Amino acid sequence: MSTDILTQYSGIPEPSLVHHVRAIRDKAFKLFPYPCIGLYSFLAFSIARSPQYPEILRRLKDGEALLDLGCCFGQDLRRLVFDGAPPSSLTGVELEQGFLDLGYELLLDRGRFCVPLIAGDFFGPVPGLREGSFDMVHVAFFFHLFSWDEQVEAVAKALQLLKPKKGSMLFGRQVRVEKAGAIKHPASRSGEMFWHNVKSWTGLIALVSKQVGVEVDCQVVCYEGGNQRSTEAVKMMRFVVVLSQSPA
Template sequence: MHSGTMDFQESSPSTAKTSKWFYDGPPVIRPDAREVLEKCSKIPSEEVDTHVAAVREKAWSIHPYPCIGGWRFLEFSNSENTAYPEVLKRMRTGEQVYLDLGCAFAQDVRRLVADGVDSRQIYGSDLRLEFIDLGYELFRDRETLRTRFIDADIFNAESDLKDLVGKVDIIGASSFFHLFSWDEQIKIARQVLRLLKPIPGSLLIGRQIGHREANEEPRGEGAGSRFRHSLESWRRFWKEAGDEAGVEMQVDGKETAITERMPMPLPEAFIVLEFAVRRV
């Protein structure tokens, strides 16, 4: 799962509710999420909390991601991106294609649909189909959502994502790149550039956990490493990826203090990095 929320994993993930990543008490549902659940999913207001809590129970039993324990799987992160008005304007023309990469519950897909985008123009992909299924359960739209979800490993060039090579106008990839090492991220960037249309204006948006002093650090579970970007290193990263592909990529973004976004205490050096990467 690579959700549209920010993901920290503890060293030995546990489904126990005593985990430091499991937040007890009433669901934390922001007004925009509650609005979608009530108006679009047609869930009675008095049932929303119970419904969301039941879905979280199932998700936590599959894998105890911190974003699940902390209710952050309900955040529409890409709608907060400064490029989102442009995304909506382009998608509402009915002529563009959007891919939610590492979509998990695909809450950002539902936000786009709630904002007037035809779900047939949207694709979602993830390695864990269980979370895509839970997304249908969460938003109660299995019979109405026309988005195609693809079970795919981004590192496999022969996955079903190959059907979208050169056809995507906009990719959303929140809490995705930060799960991997620099070298792995370069491989992902190659795939992103293959998927995007080879024209100026093709766009990647998202947000991720970063670090004021960009660094590579071991994964908590002890397998491989993760590279945490600063805005400066993110620009350098796309310069390298673009040069390799023979294209110029313009990177806009901003850093936000992690304490403004995360309920759990984290070192001040961690940041939230919002970005829009555009082919020039």
């Protein structure tokens, strides 16, 4: 899948792929050493691996709007466009402007990729993000970067960005551990991350949805992932949080 988009969308000759991708990865890792950058996780095109992907594409083609939160290089947005989603239905937000710039270098599409990419801190005001603006919010490898309290704030804000109607959807993936808890990690803004198991994650969603005043259906699928240099083996989870009814 990654080879297709890099050769067909970006026009990178196949013999040059490894050198090209490694050079971008190395630049990004110097900007900020996220483990997922070092492990080339951006080549997974997370959104296209979602079981809901056919539904997501259909909804976008029908005019619904999607936000990719913590979009890194914007690679998942390129995947959507490559697969036929209208750019006008898409928006990306990323803290690091440098990652957005590297996305154009990675995919060689500066001047022709017209999806709005916004650099901003999600915990502060971000221009262009208004409550109730999106039908779908995609969040990959983002929430697990923060402490419990920061995750409560971030999930609440993400839910509030959804249109207040049945079927609006927050979905993505993140690390999963057997024993949920806080860990010290240099890639966290506070120096601490909270990594979840299924019970703790669904509990956080239940807590935040109640605070926000929405009813949701939360589904989690567990799968095997890479090791993020932890003393405990790290696995992965996909989650889908769907508004089950419109708020009163």
